[in-house]
Amino acid sequence: MDSSKLELEKNSHWHNSPAYSYTLALFTFLIWGTSFTAGKFISPEPFSPIIATFYRTIIGALTIFIILLINGQLGQWLRSFRKFFLPNLIIGMGLYSLAFFLEYWSLGRTESSNQAVLSNTMIFWVVIINTIVYKQKPTRNFLVGLAIAIIGVFLILISDELKFNNETLPGDLGTLMAYFIWGAYSAFTAKINEKTNPLFTTLSVFLTALITLLPISLISGDLSAITKLNITNWVAILYLGIFCGGIAFFTYNIALSNKRISSEYIAIFSLLNPIIGTISGILLLHEILYLREAIGIVLILIAIIVANRNPRYRELPVDELEDSSKLNTS
Template sequence: MKFNITILLAFLAVMCLATGGIFVKLSSLPPINTALFRILFSLIFLLPFVYKKIKTVDKKSWIIILFSGVFLAIDLILWNTSFHLTSVANANLFVNLVPFTTIPLSYFLFKEKPSKNFLLGLGISILGILLLMSGKLSISSSGNYKGDFLAFLASVFYGLFLLSVYKVRLKIDAATLMFISGLGSIPVLLIAAQTTETIIFPPNVKELSILIGLALFSQLLGQGLLSYCLGKISILLSSVIILSQPVFAAVYAYFIFGETLSLKEILGIIIILAGVYYAKKEKKAPASSK
């Protein structure tokens, strides 16, 4: 597969991930229950495609991927909860600061040193995000600070999830990886939901459709495609591409909720995409067996 096609798939993954906040806001279930059913329904959808493949996964890879599911579960718990404590804009901004986790850790773990072009592109993208979100960010209440902090912590655990599956993805296909990591997420989400919210089942067809949409778009297409791309592009580049998620969230809000985009916000979108483009210059995809 050509590298530029992989970049396109990574952007498609981020477009799907950006729907997560919309589905979470639409859901009437508490945040951790929403995360639980997101993973549960994704496992049901994935099982027919992976039940034979999971038998061929070696024990070491099983352990690594299961453990990565713990990081993913904590990420979902923190991010979903942050929506109830801060604005959608704040939650989308802070949860996408993944490079601040992946860049230093990937250097120590995998010796992937970011180039000057990459760091410059990262800086440009962050400036674009701040410009895009400047008219929407809320900093007036102490509750917001707690929600912002939870969203930032979510970005840390999502970065840990990406790092933990980065190398194992070279020998395990994306669907199998997502299924096993989902199995690792379920116990954490069950315990968290039961102890803080109690388990609540979808009360009607509308709520069920929202949760299924969350599982299909955000979990399977979003997480699944991004996991696939990890076998083709570096962890550094994938982290920067994730920075474009607020762009798609803003576009969705424009069409779904009628939120207008100012000239400054449109300029922010252009700067973000320019930064991502600059960050990927002179970057090469790692070899992959998949």
């Protein structure tokens, strides 16, 4: 076997290995976990949440566009965009945009602490969708790990402000719906990413999402607020757009594209968000770490390890391994 074939086989197995996808998922949620802190520098002032999402999506789309331009892949992306136009349109307009809209609509109708807790239901929706639609049942270890993680999340996020009642019910239900949609995004995007380069999917979803975000932004907010940004605001919005938007969605899509791993094993890393949010709040906003939060952090880390013990991995034929590797590296 010549050296080039050996290298291709080596790359194929690495790009389709669980470790590769887990590394990307860990990186993604480390970045997304800091978005809560970064977002406080731009919203609700000078941007409303919807306007912040609009600019974040535009900057993310430009980031991916530049990467494709440098790599000479715009032609390939355009062919992929045409081929998968309908699913990308549904995901961009019906999942990405709607999830953000419901998330921010709900925030004004419930407590932020309620939403922080309910946001962690996303992983449940991924499991349910995979079980019903794709007949992929989670292992017992995964379910045990998930239960431990939920306890850890509550220890981190629970506070005196947490309350569920009739006044917060509309916002609580809206939040649940938003994170059901994010769960659907994870489950359904995973299937598209198995068939095309995740970089193409990322740009396509951003562009189709803007079809919805632009009119909503024009109706609900002042787009000219971007002229009022100071240096700190600019750093925050560029970080949110380039890293939390373009790069993080791209790496998340690559992680989801692994045919050997069911998407719930990737989505469970979303439970790291409370940890990263807590740590970044301590470092950047000088918040205090309480004992219950420290215990919660330890429980979540243990939970992710337990959930990923002896998972069910699909064995792929060599030709599928090579095809998948080409999608992720071309």
